[in-house]
Amino acid sequence: MTERQKEAQKKMNQMKVEFAAISENEAFARLTAAAFLSRLDPTVDELTEIKTAVSEAVSNAVIHGYGGGSLEQSVVLSCEYDEGGTVKLIIEDGGAGISDIEQARRPLFTTGSPEERSGMGFTVMESFMDRVLVESEEGKGTRVTLIKTLDISYGA
Amino acid sequence: MRTEFEITDNILIVKLSGEIDHHEAAEIRNEIDSTYSVFGSKHMILDFSQVSFVDSSGIGVVMGRYNKVKEKGGSILIAGCSEYLRTILFLSGIFTIIEESASAEEGILLLKQRSVAEKEGEEETGKTAGDEKDGGK
Numbered sequence: 001m002t003e004r005q006k007e008a009q010k011k012m013n014q015m016k017v018e019f020a021a022i023s024e025n026e027a028f029a030r031l032t033a034a035a036f037l038s039r040l041d042p043t044v045d046e047l048t049e050i051k052t053a054v055s056e057a058v059s060n061a062v063i064h065g066y067g068g069g070s071l072e073q074s075v076v077l078s079c080e081y082d083e084g085g086t087v088k089l090i091i092e093d094g095g096a097g098i099s100d101i102e103q104a105r106r107p108l109f110t111t112g113s114p115e116e117r118s119g120m121g122f123t124v125m126e127s128f129m130d131r132v133l134v135e136s137e138e139g140k141g142t143r144v145t146l147i148k149t150l151d152i153s154y155g156a
Numbered sequence: 157m158r159t160e161f162e163i164t165d166n167i168l169i170v171k172l173s174g175e176i177d178h179h180e181a182a183e184i185r186n187e188i189d190s191t192y193s194v195f196g197s198k199h200m201i202l203d204f205s206q207v208s209f210v211d212s213s214g215i216g217v218v219m220g221r222y223n224k225v226k227e228k229g230g231s232i233l234i235a236g237c238s239e240y241l242r243t244i245l246f247l248s249g250i251f252t253i254i255e256e257s258a259s260a261e262e263g264i265l266l267l268k269q270r271s272v273a274e275k276e277g278e279e280e281t282g283k284t285a286g287d288e289k290d291g292g293k
Contacts, residue, residue: 059213118216123247124211
């Protein structure tokens with residue numbers, strides 16, 4: 001890492017939104033993340049990838065964390081980026097939690113009906129982001145951290 | 157999000173549009189299934205060319221429709237995939253069981269040619285397909 005990159009990392013911008021844990025808000029969450037990151041001038045591909053990953057994580061919170069959704073409970077989306085173009089998104093819920101994270105991340109694994117759920121949520125997140133961290137405690141909730149460094153070498 | 161349908165012979169063409177996420181997918185599934193059964197179509201083409209966003213819910217939509225169409229002995233095609241959608245579908249291995257065509261029009265031609273070939277192969281007398289319109293290339 002060069003000195004310049006180190007310097008850039010110090011300058012962080014961040015935001016945090018909390019919204020009702022219902023499926024209608026999946027679109028709100030991914031569009032909010034995209035709007036917040038627009039100042040980094042991401043490519044269309046990068047933006048699509050980030051929106052997809054956020055959509056997967058929020059869908060998981062609604063479907064699995066809150067058993068299909070709950071107006072009384074909420075999902076928190078926080079996002080930060082540095083001037084080096086590294087983006088970190090955190091999707092947190094206070095729902096059911098995941099008993100076996102390794103199993104949940106496996107492609108095609110789903111606790112839902114195979115007709116409706118593809119079991120590919122985490123696989124999609126992993127393939128579109130640089131890093132995907134999952135922390136969860138049963139009965140307490142789940143926090144998914146998505147990290148991606150944008151290619152901003154042409155910018156600024 | 158609204159889904160439009162077209163019917164050509166026994167093929168139901170499903171023109172998906174807008175954003176397909178977990179929220180929208182439920183309605184899209186119902187719309188497709190009821191239209192498919194009301195019109196008694198056999199084959200199905202899922203046209204994604206007007207879709208601006210899909211997450212893994214799209215995989216569920218495709219897989220579920222594949223099962224329905226297969227029950228009726230029909231074929232299903234995916235048309236108008238963007239590079240990005242192809243990545244998502246590829247991850248799930250869908251392309252090992254479902255074919256892709258560049259456009260809905262191309263898919264119609266492919267399905268029609270195939271059903272003509274099947275009829276000719278199976279029964280010489282069963283010329284029931286009528287005039288196959290060759291809608292150009």
